[in-house]
Amino acid sequence: MITMKDIIREGHPTLRKVAEPVPLPASEEDKATLKSMMEYVQNSQNPEIAGMYGLRPGIGLAAPQINVSKRMIAVQVPDGKGDIISYALFNPKIVSHSVEKSYLTAGEGCLSVDREVPGYVPRYARVTVEGTTLEGESVKLRLKGLPAICFQHEIDHLNGVMFYDHINDANPYEPIDGVPIER
Numbered sequence: 001m002i003t004m005k006d007i008i009r010e011g012h013p014t015l016r017k018v019a020e021p022v023p024l025p026a027s028e029e030d031k032a033t034l035k036s037m038m039e040y041v042q043n044s045q046n047p048e049i050a051g052m053y054g055l056r057p058g059i060g061l062a063a064p065q066i067n068v069s070k071r072m073i074a075v076q077v078p079d080g081k082g083d084i085i086s087y088a089l090f091n092p093k094i095v096s097h098s099v100e101k102s103y104l105t106a107g108e109g110c111l112s113v114d115r116e117v118p119g120y121v122p123r124y125a126r127v128t129v130e131g132t133t134l135e136g137e138s139v140k141l142r143l144k145g146l147p148a149i150c151f152q153h154e155i156d157h158l159n160g161v162m163f164y165d166h167i168n169d170a171n172p173y174e175p176i177d178g179v180p181i182e183r
């Protein structure tokens with residue numbers, strides 16, 4: 001199982017690389033890796049397991065964070081309307097997005113960043129993401145709210161982008177003309 005010792009931290013070069021597409025159909029090894037990433041996210045949201053293994057809670061994880069420079073992400077996130085969005089995807093891609101922006105009013109963090117980095121992270125309010133599931137199915141997801149923010153954060157990791165790259169250094173809390181998301 002993945003624990004915090006498997007998660008690389010800022011300064012590790014893999015976090016700044018553009019990850020390679022996963023050849024499909026996925027190999028048994030790539031499927032096992034993606035399954036273990038979803039297992040981490042789910043374990044981290046279980047207070048008993050997270051407490052037992054010292055897991056930082058997460059709603060998403062990208063393969064570069066476990067030093068695997070491949071285009072794979074796992075997300076399990078409440079949609080704010082009582083449902084949970086749970087997807088493990090190969091080669092996720094934002095195929096369209098709103099002009100309108102959105103941001104988490106509490107800012108963002110990252111399992112690969114062991115410090116607070118204050119400030120609003122401007123994101124698209126709505127995104128359409130395409131990818132391939134562990135079962136080999138193509139999916140097209142139309143996302144908004146925290147799920148949209150989370151998928152953008154994870155797909156950024158596949159392109160070597162960290163959340164604080166988006167923060168306005170001159171004024172980290174510069175008002176964003178968009179949809180604020182309370183946590």
Ligand SMILES: Cc1nc(NNC(=O)[C@H](CC2CCCC2)CN(O)CO)c(F)c(N2CCN3CCOC[C@@H]3C2)n1
Nearest residue numbers: 045057058059060061062108109110111112149150153
């Ligand atoms: C917002 C939030 N960020 C948490 N952590 N950070 C992460 O997930 C990083 C990715 C997120 C940072 C901002 C957007 C994506 C991990 N990252 O670095 C991967 O690249 C949380 F843990 C969390 N929640 C709320 C929902 N809750 C449901 C029940 O279980 C606990 C869970 C806690 N919300």
Ligand code: NI
Nearest residue numbers: 109110111112
């Ligand atoms: Ni992250």
